[in-house]
Amino acid sequence: MKIKKNFSSQSGQHQIMVQTEPLYESLDENIRKIKEDLGSSDDIIIREIRIGREGSVKVAVLYTDGLADKQVITEFFMESLMKKDTLIEPIEQLSDGDKRLESLKGMVLQIGDNKDITDFASLYNSLLSGDTVILLDGYSQGIAASTQGWQSRSISEPVAQSVVRGPQEAFTETLRTNTSMIRRKIKDPNLWLETKQIGRVTKTNVAVMYIKGIVNDKIVEEVRKRLDRIDIDGILESGYIEELIQDEVYSPFPTINNTERPDVAAAELLEGRVVILVDGTPFVLIVPTLFISFFQTAEDYYQRADISTLLRIIRFISLFIAMIGPALYIAITTFHQELLPTQLLISLAAQREGVPFPAFIEALMMEVTFEILREAGIRMPRPIGQAVSIVGTLVIGQAAVEAGIVSASMVIVVSITAISSFVITGYSMAISIRMIRFVIMGLAASFGIFGIVVALIALVLHLCSLRSFGIPYMSPFAPFVVGEHKDTIFRLPHWALSSRPRLINQKNSIRKQMSPPSKPKS
């Protein structure tokens, strides 16, 4: 937080420093200015060389060490620039600056992607993104050649969203790799990509991807508008973007989904959604997102339809257990004991006899303990994990029961609640559910089932008021759309999933026209 503040206080100065000042004609002056502006940083490599047969043409090659691919620079620039062969010859004879630059570009630089630079702002931008900049003495213009090549993590297995069956690759931290992974899945000219830089200081590349003709243009327009509205010093993760463009600020529920799986991103694109990729993070954003998206996984579409449906139903049951499990236990043991069969009631009462706390306090203690353990499990250095899990089992377990602090049944309730919350596939949704659980527990402790029902009605009211980029969050449940229930709780076979979600895209809604596979006629 502190660091962030410092950044923003300096950003004013920063703004002044990087002005769109044109390049000077003199090479020395340009280099002096660059050194001054960049504080003579060690990783900025400036090589001044003389080219031409007599070495009369002064040229400077600039790149950022670590960001630019040294091999490319050596092979394509240095060698061809230094080579005193015929290729260079005309350069000295051409007196006109533009022509010299042109010939430099055309003949020397064998790199495909290069652009002209006329001012310092774009020079810094290119230089610090890994491009190599070539400045020619006597001309207020330079060339930036794309030589990006830095060390990055290679494509690995997804960590947060793993599947048993399905592609085992995940996005990486490099934007270009990520877009290429999507392109590899969708080879259609209509897959469009728009990139913009967001963040005054970090200048992070943010790419918006969609399939033209399937996507709802209004949503793309809305995404553009909201992204343009962002004014922040730095974007370090897609979470920044998510918070800055979401519809409802005061809501525990995420209205933007994220994924680290290229196959999920591709599937969402095919449904007409917009994918937002942010450089520097493997998590891409998906808009618009519906409540139901957090209970579906990629694997639902790779497994057979009936199995997927069953798994989805289990996920919904888990949702309810995670949300109201402890609350129901509190309500029933405190107010509605008559609900329980007598035998069970007696054994519960016997267990609770030695426990000095009311059920609510008991549940609260155990839930908080569990949340602490869970948090510790994530943040802790990995080698200590073993120790925590042992201690954890003791705390939420036999020892706690034997010490007479909690009842054994409470341990069961807390455990099943904890496990259930991990079944919800959307991690951000699971966190919200955990938060809400405590509120419902409080209401259950004061009003019993009445409190739970009131909490649920309030929850449904809130959920129904949410929208994600204009699409009602609870659709297709409310507003109820019959045709879309083939892929919500149930997942019908692929041949039956013939249309795209109607609320997300109004046009081009037919996906495929297929009849069920038939048996060979005997």
Next chain:
Amino acid sequence: MMNTVKISIRQFTVLVMFYTIGTTILIIPSSLAADAEQNAWIAAIVGWLLGFIAVGLYILLSRLFPNMTLIEYTEKVFGKWLGNLFSLLFVIFSFIGASTVLFYMGNFMTTQVLPETPIESFTILFAGIIIMGLRLGLEVLARTAEILFPWFLILFMVSTLLLIPEIEIQKIQPIVEIGIKPIIKGALSFVGTASLPLIVFLMVFPAFVNNPKKAGKAFIIGNLLGGLFVIIITFLSISILGPDFSERNMYPSYALAKKINIGNFIQRVEILMAGMWFMTIFFKTSFYSYSFLKGLAQICGLKDHRPLALPYGIILVVYSLVVYPNVVYMMDFDSKIWVPYALTTCLFLPLIILGVGTIRGKMKK
């Protein structure tokens, strides 16, 4: 922005259904049994059929003035002063309706479920979600109804199915022994509680429904479904509890749920069944409140009714505590005063509007 809010036909149907069931499901078996004894279920059916007259009247009114709310066309028909006076009658009716329903809720909780908790805590909590719903607006309320509808249906089906083994058919015999008059009396109280208050939907119908042509049908279907649920509950309480016990019990459907016993395992699940009444009561109170707020806003010429929601909620809680000083008064009011009151506001008033409106419309031609 206000006029762009539209709810779909399906949402409208579900809302009408929830509203018809409302508190009716909780209290009507008792008052029907008081009037018609073991024929209470017949009285319910008669009342249900009579209810269609009221719904028909409302549909006629809406045909006469499409794209307008009750308040707007009352003013159009009777002019500013007289129109607003009539509108005020309607608005007050809605307010009294809302506060009585809130009282039922609180009273039910304190007498049946949590006797040691003060009634204020229930009414305040319940008013809280009503205020929330009102602030979020009609569209959100409609969507909420859509989501809660399957849950209601599951709870209702389960309770009905589990109660079937308990039916003792001799309890409803002899059929039509006591004559027509008590049945009509019972039917009137059914109409007064279930069908006539549907007038509040004239604040959303047909102006805020996205397909006004089909909305009339939706209105009828909603009322039909809602009535059906109430008839089933009435039949079950008469045939399981018997007319005498149904009459003496203030909340026979709650007593009914206590009878459920499947293999000594599923038993005493009445509080889960109460969950569905909390839902229906929520919608009934919300719609009374909605029509009150919307009506008040239109009488006063306000563009948006939402800022009024919080102060209204506070007044509602207080008024719900004083609307019935005690339960005896409540029973007396419900059986003697409510039905004529509902008839005046919800039948005669619209009839006058319809008559005058038609005559004025013809005179213009």
